[in-house]
Amino acid sequence: MSSEISSREGRAAFGSYETWYRISGELDADKAPIVILHGGPGVAHNYVDAYKLLARRDRAVIHYDQLGCGNSTLLPEKGADFWTPRLFIDELENLVDHLGIRAGFHVLGQSWGGMLGAEYAVTRPKGLKSLTIANSPASMKLWVEEANRLRTDLPGDVQETLTRHEQAGTTDHPAYQAATMVFYERHVCRVVPFPPEVTETFAQVERNPTVYHVMNGPNEFHVIGTLKNWSIIDRLPAVDVPTLIISGRHDEATPATVQPYKDGIKGSRWEIFEHSSHMPHVEEQDLCMRVVGDFLDDNDNREKGN
Numbered sequence: 664m665s666s667e668i669s670s671r672e673g674r675a676a677f678g679s680y681e682t683w684y685r686i687s688g689e690l691d692a693d694k695a696p697i698v699i700l701h702g703g704p705g706v707a708h709n710y711v712d713a714y715k716l717l718a719r720r721d722r723a724v725i726h727y728d729q730l731g732c733g734n735s736t737l738l739p740e741k742g743a744d745f746w747t748p749r750l751f752i753d754e755l756e757n758l759v760d761h762l763g764i765r766a767g768f769h770v771l772g773q774s775w776g777g778m779l780g781a782e783y784a785v786t787r788p789k790g791l792k793s794l795t796i797a798n799s800p801a802s803m804k805l806w807v808e809e810a811n812r813l814r815t816d817l818p819g820d821v822q823e824t825l826t827r828h829e830q831a832g833t834t835d836h837p838a839y840q841a842a843t844m845v846f847y848e849r850h851v852c853r854v855v856p857f858p859p860e861v862t863e864t865f866a867q868v869e870r871n872p873t874v875y876h877v878m879n880g881p882n883e884f885h886v887i888g889t890l891k892n893w894s895i896i897d898r899l900p901a902v903d904v905p906t907l908i909i910s911g912r913h914d915e916a917t918p919a920t921v922q923p924y925k926d927g928i929k930g931s932r933w934e935i936f937e938h939s940s941h942m943p944h945v946e947e948q949d950l951c952m953r954v955v956g957d958f959l960d961d962n963d964n965r966e967k968g969n
Contacts, residue, residue, distance in 0.1 A: 668718045675727075675761035677754055683734035684727035684758060688718030694963050695767040695792055696723035698755070702774030702798075704746070704890075705874025707733030710864035711773050713944045716952050722959065725762065730754055731874040732867065739873045743889045746877050748782045755783055759790065769959055771795035774916070774941065775879075778895065781924070785901040793962040795907045795955060798941050800920035801927070802894035803886055809917040810884035813850055821845045825885075834881040843882050850915040851883060851941045858945060883915055899927025906931040907958045911939030911946065932958075 668688060674681045685708070690696060697717060701708045708726040718724045728735040729751055738745070759765055769792050772780030777799025784794045800806035814822055821842045828839035848855050857865075868875050880887040906928045910921050912935055925933045934954050939946035 668715055670715070675758050677730065677736075677757050680730055680736035680738070682727055682730060682736075682754055682758055682761075684725055684762070686723055686725050686762075687715040688721070688723040690723045690762065690764065692721050692723055694720070694722040694959070695769055696725055696762075696764050697769040697771055697959060698725045698727070698759070698764075700755070700770065700772035700776030700779050701726075701729065702772075702776045703732065703868070703875050704729065704751070704775045704779075704878045705732040705868065705871065706775075706864050707867045707871075709733070709867060710861045710942065711776075711944060712860045713948055713952075714771065714955075716948070717956055717959070720956050720960070722956075725758075725764075727758060729874070732871045737871055737873070739871070741873070743877050746874055746889065748779060748893075751779050752783050752786065755779070756788065759788075765790045767792050769793045769795070769962070771797060771955065772799065773797040773944070774799055775890075778890075778893070781895050781899065781902065784904060784906075785895070785898045787901065787903055791904050793905045793907070793959065794902065795909065795958065796924055797909045798911065798914055798916045798943070799924070800916050801896050801899070801923035802920070803890050803892065804894065805920045805923075806916070807884075807886050807891070809920050810886075810915060813915065813917070814846065814884060817842075817845060817849075829885055834885065846884060846915075849940065850913060853913060853938075853940050853946055854942075861942070861945060896923045896927060899924065900929070902928045902931075905958075905962045907955065908933040909936065909943060909951070909954065910934075911936045911941060911943050913940040915941050 670687045672685045707728045715724045777796035824842040878888045878890045936943040936947045943951040
């Protein structure tokens with residue numbers, strides 16, 4: 664098992680657009696590749712870069728930037744009717760076929776990526792061997808309820824600043840951004856200062872805010888975008904592949920937001936990382952890679968219908 668990870672980048676045509684991707688390791692490895700779905704929506708692959716370490720176990724790891732962010736086609740002129748979960752399911756299906764991995768692959772989605780991964784899995788796509796849902800809510804109603812609960816534990820002046828600017832519509836104000844960071848350092852990433860790949864993700868959203876603002880809102884806890892009423896709870900019994908659920912003890916994806924996945928997906932397994940918030944792949948990296956890597960190894964030989 665080599666510590667050196669080879670990688671190559673490419674672009675997949677998706678209609679008149681392009682999806683940027685990177686493959687770490689070799690697609691012809693004995694083990695089935697894993698596709699990493701980043702969060703946001705629209706925050707790009709940077710902050711989940713660590714999942715490339717799974718390639719050290721002789722498995723190709725495929726990162727990609729979803730349409731509208733990162734290195735993929737940016738479409739700042741598109742409105743809410745364009746940015747839908749169905750669009751991103753279609754993009755993922757297109758990438759799977761472009762890479763020629765339809766015979767068998769795993770999917771790991773982080774935050775919004777886990778929501779997307781669940782949306783994908785309920786369609787029972789051909790070739791999907793397993794699903795990992797990392798740090799994801801099963802409904803945005805639960806997410807907002809829990810975010811508001813977590814906010815009440817912030818210092819009083821921070822809460823006041825957040826509320827004042829949200830009511831005034833001035834969420835781009837530096838004081839609001841600073842108050843937001845207090846929440847992020849507790850419930851998004853507890854490695855402070857943030858590692859470069861996490862910082863780059865935040866910078867990327869500032870450069871390309873369209874998808875995040877349209878579908879989510881200005882930040883992780885003020886959700887006013889098109890996903891505000893999203894839920895997959897009632898559809899989860901349709902997931903028919905082995906499923907690993909992971910979250911952090913201090914996660915903004917609190918147990919209340921994650922529990923429906925465990926309840927709704929038959930045979931699913933839930934691992935909570937005690938020293939992490941929203942990014943166990945950063946905060947408890949070695950343990951996270953071991954837990955996910957072992958799960959993938961256990962389900963490599965699964966064929967549809969077994």
